[in-house]
Amino acid sequence: MSLAFALLAALLVQFALQSVHVWWVLAACQPLLLVVVASSRRLAPVSVGWLGLGLGLASDAIADRIIGPGGIAGVVAGLVVALTVRRFELEGPLFWIVSSLLAASCSELALTLLVATLGATPDHRWLGSLAVLATTGTAGLAVAAADRVWRWWRSPERQRRRVLKHL
Amino acid sequence: MARLRLRSDLALPIVCVGLYIVAAAQVRSPRGSALTIAVAAVASPVLAVVDAVGNAWQSFLAGRADLAKTLEELERLRHETAQLHHTNQLLAAELLATRQGSRLLAAFPQFSEGTVLARVVARDAAVTHSMRLDRGRADGVRVDAPVLAERGVLGRVDRVWEHGSRVQLLTHPAAAAAAKPIGLDVEGLVQGGDRPTMTGLPPYTTVTPDTPVVTTGSEGIYPPGLLLGSTLEARTHGLFTVVPMQLAAHPSDVVVVLLLQPAGGSTP
Numbered sequence: 001m002s003l004a005f006a007l008l009a010a011l012l013v014q015f016a017l018q019s020v021h022v023w024w025v026l027a028a029c030q031p032l033l034l035v036v037v038a039s040s041r042r043l044a045p046v047s048v049g050w051l052g053l054g055l056g057l058a059s060d061a062i063a064d065r066i067i068g069p070g071g072i073a074g075v076v077a078g079l080v081v082a083l084t085v086r087r088f089e090l091e092g093p094l095f096w097i098v099s100s101l102l103a104a105s106c107s108e109l110a111l112t113l114l115v116a117t118l119g120a121t122p123d124h125r126w127l128g129s130l131a132v133l134a135t136t137g138t139a140g141l142a143v144a145a146a147d148r149v150w151r152w153w154r155s156p157e158r159q160r161r162r163v164l165k166h167l
Numbered sequence: 168m169a170r171l172r173l174r175s176d177l178a179l180p181i182v183c184v185g186l187y188i189v190a191a192a193q194v195r196s197p198r199g200s201a202l203t204i205a206v207a208a209v210a211s212p213v214l215a216v217v218d219a220v221g222n223a224w225q226s227f228l229a230g231r232a233d234l235a236k237t238l239e240e241l242e243r244l245r246h247e248t249a250q251l252h253h254t255n256q257l258l259a260a261e262l263l264a265t266r267q268g269s270r271l272l273a274a275f276p277q278f279s280e281g282t283v284l285a286r287v288v289a290r291d292a293a294v295t296h297s298m299r300l301d302r303g304r305a306d307g308v309r310v311d312a313p314v315l316a317e318r319g320v321l322g323r324v325d326r327v328w329e330h331g332s333r334v335q336l337l338t339h340p341a342a343a344a345a346a347k348p349i350g351l352d353v354e355g356l357v358q359g360g361d362r363p364t365m366t367g368l369p370p371y372t373t374v375t376p377d378t379p380v381v382t383t384g385s386e387g388i389y390p391p392g393l394l395l396g397s398t399l400e401a402r403t404h405g406l407f408t409v410v411p412m413q414l415a416a417h418p419s420d421v422v423v424v425l426l427l428q429p430a431g432g433s434t435p
Contacts, residue, residue, distance in 0.1 A: 012213055015210045015213035015214060015217075016213050016214070016216075016217040018210060018214060019214050019217035019218050019221060020218070020221070021217060021218060021221020021222070021224070021225070022217070022221070046176045046179060047175075049179050050175070053179070053182065053183070053186075057186075062206055062210065064206070066190050066193040066194055067186075067193065068186040068187060068190030068193070069186075069187075069190050071183070071186050072183045072186055075183055114187070114190070118187075118190055118191055118194050120190075120194045
């Protein structure tokens with residue numbers, strides 16, 4: 001359920017980032033990739049790949065690109081992230097930061113290669129890819145911080161301290 | 168009937184290959200699709216909200232910049248107004264002095280030579296009965312120079328500096344001037360103080376109130392014929408008549424005075 005909410009929120013943010021009022025560096029952020037990252041802890045790698053495929057296609061549609069390369073890049077990113085998280089048992093802030101950077105770099109690399117092999121004109125160059133990496137990584141860092149705060153807020157240790165303070 | 172069941176992990180690369188082929192087809196024959204229209208329809212409300220927020224934010228920033236500029240302009244105008252007010256006051260004072268000076272020169276045309284117009288820079292008519300002028304030795308002012316106001320005699324110069332001088336007013340306790348009431352062939356002495364009086368008149372002299380009193384020049388300081396004031400109700404002390412006087416010139420009204428050359432050519 002929380003994944004569905006995250007997906008909806010990411011879609012809304014992805015739409016909002018298309019606005020002309022958003023700075024182009026910020027507009028390069030890929031919140032849908034963070035959903036793929038979030039799913040990598042709960043779903044099997046293949047399922048993460050499928051989710052990456054769907055969200056990549058959605059990203060293609062939102063960005064008004066040719067439909068397909070984004071989906072394939074999403075599959076690559078999802079599989080790589082899911083396998084890496086399992087192999088290295090990433091947890092906590094490290095999981096979010098490494099996974100988001102890995103997902104963004106895999107997605108951008110795959111997208112660039114696919115667009116190059118298709119002979120199509122890419123909608124952004126290396127500077128855009130760098131912006132995608134930086135903003136998505138920063139978004140991952142922000143999610144990690146929020147996750148940390150959320151866990152601290154819900155921790156039994158804090159609850160116990162609160163109860164003891166009121167005794 | 169054989170049932171075809173595709174494994175998920177195998178289906179994924181197949182779908183990817185299919186997508187690649189579809190993408191290649193799109194590259195070869197680019198065309199707007201129904202999907203693009205649908206995505207635009209879904210995105211439009213979100214984009215409208217973001218655009219509205221962006222516009223509001225830009226308006227806010229522009230308004231803030233305008234406000235800062237307006238406040239800066241207001242501060243500048245306030246400063247300018249204060250400066251103009253100050254300049255206006257100075258000009259008004261200058262105009263008053265100029266008018267008084269020209270009236271003064273017109274009132275005493277007989278003293279056009281060797282006179283000096285001076286501005287009053289300080290006055291103390293209550294305690295020291297003196298005033299300071301902005302003209303001094305460098306301007307030809309000498310000790311004992313008679314000092315005239317528009318209405319009459321104010322006093323005489325008792326101290327002179329290089330660029331300033333001090334006037335002993337007729338209200339000073341030590342001030343005195345030889346005088347006579349107009350219409351009478353008698354001479355007396357106007358003595359200063361808080362209530363200036365005319366003394367030294369011959370016995371049984373009758374002086375009617377409001378008679379103008381002018382200088383006679385006998386004391387060697389004031390030229391004859393200058394108005395000192397007017398008489399009040401006279402009284403008799405023994406044989407002598409003492410006449411209280413109302414001085415003509417009021418130091419508090421004076422901004423510019425006329426300094427004459429001392430009658431005896433006094434040294435500085």
